[in-house]
Amino acid sequence: MHIDHLVKMTNEIATFFASESTPADAPREVASHLTKFWDPRMRREIIAYGQQGGAGLSDLARSAVKLLVLPAPR
Amino acid sequence: MYAIGYHDAGTPASVSTKSVRVEIDGQSLQVPEGTSIMRAASAAGVSVPKLCATDTLKSFGSCRLCLVEIEGRKGYPASCTTQVADGMKIRTQSPKLSELRHGVMELYISDHPLDCVTCPANGHCELQNMAEVCGVTETRYGLAGERHAGLEKDQTNPYFVFDPNMCIACSRCVRACDETQGTLALTMAGRGFESQISASQGQDFIDSECVSCGACVEACPTAALSETTIAVQGQPTRSVATTCAYCGVGCSFKAEIKDGPKGAEVVRMAPNRDGHANHGHACVKGRFAFGYATHPDRVTRPMIRKRISDPWREVSWDEAIGYAAQEFKRIQAEHGKYSVGGITSSRCTNEETFLVQKLVRAAFANNNVDTCARVCHSPTGYGLKHTLGESAGTQEFDSVMQADVIMVIGANPTEGHPVFASQMKRRLRQGAKLIILDPRAIGLVRAPHIEADYHLQLRPGTNVALINALAHVVVTEGLTRDDYITERCEAASYAKWKKFIADPANSPEQTEAATGVPAALVRAAARLYAGADNGAIYYGLGVTEHSQGSTMVMGIANLAMATGNLGRAGVGVSPLRGQNNVQGACDMGSFPHEFSGYRHVSDATVRGLFESAWHVPLESEPGLRIPNMFDAALDGSFRGMYIQGEDLAQSDPNTNHVVAALTALECLVVQDLFLNETAKYAHVFLPGSSFLEKDGTFTNAERRISRVRKAIEPLAGLQDWEVTMKLSKALGYEMNYRHPSEIMDEIARLTPTFTGVSYEKLDRLGSIQWPCNDAAPDGTPTMHVSQFVRGKGKFYVTEYVPTDERTSSRYPLILTTGRVLSQYNVGAQTRRTANNRWHDEDRLEIHPHDAESRGIREGDWTGISSRAGDTVMRATLTERVQPGVVYTTFHFPESGANVVTTDNSDWATNCPEYKVTAVQVALVSQPDTWRARSKAARQRPRVTETQ
Numbered sequence A: 001m002h003i004d005h006l007v008k009m010t011n012e013i014a015t016f017f018a019s020e021s022t023p024a025d026a027p028r029e030v031a032s033h034l035t036k037f038w039d040p041r042m043r044r045e046i047i048a049y050g051q052q053g054g055a056g057l058s059d060l061a062r063s064a065v066k067l068l069v070l071p072a073p074r
Numbered sequence B: 001m002y003a004i005g006y007h008d009a010g011t012p013a014s015v016s017t018k019s020v021r022v023e024i025d026g027q028s029l030q031v032p033e034g035t036s037i038m039r040a041a042s043a044a045g046v047s048v049p050k051l052c053a054t055d056t057l058k059s060f061g062s063c064r065l066c067l068v069e070i071e072g073r074k075g076y077p078a079s080c081t082t083q084v085a086d087g088m089k090i091r092t093q094s095p096k097l098s099e100l101r102h103g104v105m106e107l108y109i110s111d112h113p114l115d116c117v118t119c120p121a122n123g124h125c126e127l128q129n130m131a132e133v134c135g136v137t138e139t140r141y142g143l144a145g146e147r148h149a150g151l152e153k154d155q156t157n158p159y160f161v162f163d164p165n166m167c168i169a170c171s172r173c174v175r176a177c178d179e180t181q182g183t184l185a186l187t188m189a190g191r192g193f194e195s196q197i198s199a200s201q202g203q204d205f206i207d208s209e210c211v212s213c214g215a216c217v218e219a220c221p222t223a224a225l226s227e228t229t230i231a232v233q234g235q236p237t238r239s240v241a242t243t244c245a246y247c248g249v250g251c252s253f254k255a256e257i258k259d260g261p262k263g264a265e266v267v268r269m270a271p272n273r274d275g276h277a278n279h280g281h282a283c284v285k286g287r288f289a290f291g292y293a294t295h296p297d298r299v300t301r302p303m304i305r306k307r308i309s310d311p312w313r314e315v316s317w318d319e320a321i322g323y324a325a326q327e328f329k330r331i332q333a334e335h336g337k338y339s340v341g342g343i344t345s346s347r348c349t350n351e352e353t354f355l356v357q358k359l360v361r362a363a364f365a366n367n368n369v370d371t372c373a374r375v376c377h378s379p380t381g382y383g384l385k386h387t388l389g390e391s392a393g394t395q396e397f398d399s400v401m402q403a404d405v406i407m408v409i410g411a412n413p414t415e416g417h418p419v420f421a422s423q424m425k426r427r428l429r430q431g432a433k434l435i436i437l438d439p440r441a442i443g444l445v446r447a448p449h450i451e452a453d454y455h456l457q458l459r460p461g462t463n464v465a466l467i468n469a470l471a472h473v474v475v476t477e478g479l480t481r482d483d484y485i486t487e488r489c490e491a492a493s494y495a496k497w498k499k500f501i502a503d504p505a506n507s508p509e510q511t512e513a514a515t516g517v518p519a520a521l522v523r524a525a526a527r528l529y530a531g532a533d534n535g536a537i538y539y540g541l542g543v544t545e546h547s548q549g550s551t552m553v554m555g556i557a558n559l560a561m562a563t564g565n566l567g568r569a570g571v572g573v574s575p576l577r578g579q580n581n582v583q584g585a586c587d588m589g590s591f592p593h594e595f596s597g598y599r600h601v602s603d604a605t606v607r608g609l610f611e612s613a614w615h616v617p618l619e620s621e622p623g624l625r626i627p628n629m630f631d632a633a634l635d636g637s638f639r640g641m642y643i644q645g646e647d648l649a650q651s652d653p654n655t656n657h658v659v660a661a662l663t664a665l666e667c668l669v670v671q672d673l674f675l676n677e678t679a680k681y682a683h684v685f686l687p688g689s690s691f692l693e694k695d696g697t698f699t700n701a702e703r704r705i706s707r708v709r710k711a712i713e714p715l716a717g718l719q720d721w722e723v724t725m726k727l728s729k730a731l732g733y734e735m736n737y738r739h740p741s742e743i744m745d746e747i748a749r750l751t752p753t754f755t756g757v758s759y760e761k762l763d764r765l766g767s768i769q770w771p772c773n774d775a776a777p778d779g780t781p782t783m784h785v786s787q788f789v790r791g792k793g794k795f796y797v798t799e800y801v802p803t804d805e806r807t808s809s810r811y812p813l814i815l816t817t818g819r820v821l822s823q824y825n826v827g828a829q830t831r832r833t834a835n836n837r838w839h840d841e842d843r844l845e846i847h848p849h850d851a852e853s854r855g856i857r858e859g860d861w862t863g864i865s866s867r868a869g870d871t872v873m874r875a876t877l878t879e880r881v882q883p884g885v886v887y888t889t890f891h892f893p894e895s896g897a898n899v900v901t902t903d904n905s906d907w908a909t910n911c912p913e914y915k916v917t918a919v920q921v922a923l924v925s926q927p928d929t930w931r932a933r934s935k936a937a938r939q940r941p942r943v944t945e946t947q
Helices: A003-020 A026-037 A040-051 A059-067 B037-043 B095-110 B126-133 B172-181 B215-219 B228-233 B284-288 B317-335 B350-363 B378-387 B397-402 B418-429 B463-476 B482-488 B491-502 B508-515 B519-531 B549-562 B582-587 B604-614 B626-635 B655-664 B720-731 B740-750 B759-765 B848-853 B929-938
Strands: B019-024 B027-032 B089-091 B160-162 B186-189 B196-199 B225-227 B238-243 B252-260 B263-271 B312-314 B340-344 B369-371 B405-409 B433-437 B454-456 B535-539 B573-575 B640-644 B667-672 B684-687 B696-699 B704-708 B767-769 B813-818 B843-846 B861-866 B870-877 B885-889 B917-923 B943-945
Touching: A003 A026, A003 A040, A003 A059, A026 A040, A026 A059, A040 A059, B019 B037, B027 B037, B037 B089, B095 B126, B160 B228, B172 B186, B172 B215, B172 B418, B215 B225, B225 B228, B228 B263, B238 B704, B263 B284, B317 B340, B317 B640, B317 B667, B317 B684, B317 B720, B340 B350, B350 B369, B350 B582, B350 B604, B350 B640, B350 B696, B350 B720, B350 B740, B378 B549, B378 B573, B397 B418, B397 B535, B405 B418, B405 B519, B433 B463, B433 B519, B454 B519, B463 B491, B463 B508, B463 B519, B463 B549, B482 B549, B508 B519, B535 B549, B549 B573, B582 B696, B604 B740, B626 B655, B640 B720, B667 B720, B696 B740, B704 B759, B740 B759, B759 B767, B843 B848, B843 B861, B848 B870
Parallel strands: B019 B089, B312 B943, B340 B369, B340 B640, B405 B433, B405 B535, B433 B454, B535 B573, B640 B667, B667 B684, B813 B885, B843 B870
Antiparallel strands: B019 B027, B160 B225, B186 B196, B238 B252, B252 B263, B696 B704, B704 B767, B813 B917, B843 B885, B861 B870, B861 B917
């Protein structure tokens, strides 16, 4: 997957929840959206990217990615 | 000519709830107040002779054939224009009435060709029938007088002929164009003997304003207007009720058939007057453009090839299915079970769609299934589910007849949903107000007897700013329905949204710079909508196909909730679905994250239900969406794809990216009617079956499930659902349905909103709007009546975020896309019909100012460049588009409209942002290299070996 594309999508999701949710809830909302709608391979890639520093991810997106649970290997 | 077997009651039904008792020819009966004598007689089983009356049109009273006698009254009133009164005693037969009718008929016959035997209407001609009923076999006036004979036929329309020699000047065609279609293209020119039907200002039909809906042809009592197919093929002898396979209106039709030596042939499609979505109306596509089903381009033999550079090889069904299954199994063995997936089709039936997603989940054992709704209305599902609780429109089409203010956002009903547009125009002519939010001046902005009260001509990509501005006015000017909100919506979400929307940043004055819409217009439109007793919102892809598509859908729902415009007839939020079964494909569990009925795959209880029914463990994680599949194909983690009835290479954005992904696949199986653009990259081609060749159901934009019934045998021998069953069996997961009704039974067992649906009930009721279950056994025309499906309606904060797709000095114009009446989607069907007479290429609409500064004149070839690619089209100069905006359609593959669209997408659903692409347009002298390549590819030989 193109990591730039995943970063862009994560940031766009974060932008919505930044205004829709409270600062306390927003990371969880973003993480929930990613868990509900993203294939595990996409989540694995963004988690790995976040662990490498997550350059390009907004602060909220980076916080949300940290909350993601690594999907079971398959 | 009426549909076969149709009994015409003469005048429309009265809607009165009061009844009166009358006596007709000695027979006593009760009928609704306001009923015409003619219709009351029909209810009593008495057919009053008539020519100018038909029950889809208001009574006219011109032919003087339906005269009756009323006890206690003088004269012989026309029964079509005279209403019954309580206690009225009517005679429809008497010596005097017979004498009068005989005289009238003699006059008609004296000026009519007597070539009944060779006439295409022979046996179905109302004039012929009335002559027989009135006992007229000859006329006292002879044939020597002046007659309408020798007049030239108008054969310019490819679908029907106008023969003025046959015309009896009953005006039924003129009235059908006015009342049914609402185009007002026809008129009765001249007076007295000179009276003659005229299209526009005496033009040929093809050059006139006529939109070829065919309402006039159906209304004509003679052969003055008659289908060309009847002249060529002869009259049909039987009919099968089915549902149109074009747009999301889902019109009901009678496929009229003639059985011949080559088997059953469809002669014409007659709109079903009992059809709940269309009430007997049709458009140029549904009524006439069905010839693609038997077009020579149909591929009817399965084909395979090892590499996409190889020629196709025709093989048996078993070999093709076996090869496809073997390849999918090999790929999964080598690259894991998540390396393959499938695409369901919004053009196929619910049952076929259900089977494809079942194949993916049960036979592929993953959730990599998606549908073309991804690229059109996926934001509708997300936005309406979150705010209201259900991923569907809230109304039935008939609801529009009770709307006082209609807001049309990003939709072009007269082109995309023409039959519903006719109904909407009828309501507008009755006085409903109209607000249009669209970057382009669509047809509804100004049409005969219709003019939008407000056209908010926003810049593409600023929808959310504009809906917020409308809501800002509603909130800050105290136009909210606080009692409704308190009772029906979440208080906390409303308080948060109210604070957000009241912020001056959302005011019309502040957003004007972004939207380009004058603040005063926004304020006036908001007041009009909020002040209506019934305000109804209809929207299309101009809402969803944006980077903020889901946000905009939520914004629309916010506005409707704030003004109390949900939960009854006349109001609501209604997405106008593009394809015939977009709603159904979504309902059937085509998305990678949910089962049928919009239930997430992670829900263990729901998953358990399906596992028990399907006897296989199911995946709990969401699968790949279409754009994700393309990305995964390019990174090597996705290598096999089964596509039923979709043309991703033409319909999806950023064609170069799509083609690269398709080319990377090791096994692409395409099941379709034609070798479409996607099939160029396929390894297996499985012939599809058209809607005329199969049984099933479609679900239209108003959640209405309607039967599709087989009219002719499948050209390739199998219906699409049978092909999917074979493939699944070859993959090792057997399905054993004997008929699509058994698939629907399974859907009903597994889907709470479909619990009460069955083919038996569909046959009995005609159609059913889901939810249909114990709580609503006959279906649900209006949703959210006593409360929202989610309980309390939820307001969402909808902050406007400008798209990343910005204009620049290099790409200074914004390209937006749409469709035309005569073509449908990627054009695979309509391009193979005479509809090309109206539109045979995609053109770039450009404002004269933008054209002048580039030296572009009408018809010039222009090069269109974006950050994604380049293509060429000829230019049309028009003020329909505003300066700075250009527009095109995407019906023809050679125009490559999607070569220039980008892969920006909706934040929530990945629906592509088709509607906003920054481009530059320049005058060019010849088609570009992309087009040359595309043309070369299409000309590759397709078959060299046959079995």
